[in-house]
């Protein structure tokens with residue numbers, strides 16, 4: 001096993017693999033105007049085990065293709081869809097988000113919570129934008145600076161982890177430059193990070209570490225937990241300065 005399989009193991013146990021919330025997905029759906037649509041075709045990219053996919057399938061008259069490059073997450077999503085009796089509305093696709101082969105203008109909406117950073121916001125907006133029908137929707141949550149000035153320690157951390165981190169005004173300018181008009185923007189409240197994501201993950205740390213005691217993976221598992229703890233501490237200390245912005249945009253051409 002390598003680090004990736006350890007990360008899969010740690011994160012498979014969670015209802016979500018990033019900050020978010022059912023109410024926040026629903027708010028973004030409200031702002032998107034998709035509620036009135038019929039027979040919608042939607043891709044949920046970087047879906048993980050399906051936190052947002054299930055809300056979309058429950059709320060909208062839509063077929064949803066749930067895309068992630070990690071098949072173990074997709075298998076769990078399929079089980080959750082079955083339990084929620086939503087399997088007829090959801091299909092899964094194991095594919096990298098930067099190698100999608102759907103025809104241009106084939107989707108009514110692209111949804112992506114806490115995942116577009118894996119290919120970079122601007123690349124994602126450009127490439128995914130082509131797949132969306134004119135008038136269709138792009139809804140993404142993305143790491144965002146909430147203030148013009150930030151503490152140096154925080155700035156250094158995120159510049160190293162994700163150099164595209166920026167303010168909402170800069171993210172909105174990228175959307176506009178690439179043919180989108182912003183319909184809504186809001187910031188995920190701290191409970192989406194602390195209660196919905198970090199607290200459940202923290203509860204999984206002891207069993208996760210215990211499972212690797214005495215194996216050659218123990219040090220790697222400890223390092224993963226230590227890195228997550230550092231990220232949690234950073235969020236607890238500095239959440240006035242950064243968060244996830246949720247951007248809901250309509251393709252204008």
Ligand code: SAH
Nearest residue numbers: 016017018046047048069096097113115118
């Ligand atoms: N949207 C989910 C998961 C967010 S975590 C939620 O909100 O809970 C980011 C997800 O992106 C993970 O499931 C990860 O497997 C996936 N991912 C990372 N890089 C990817 C890539 N290149 N292509 C497709 N999925 C990717």
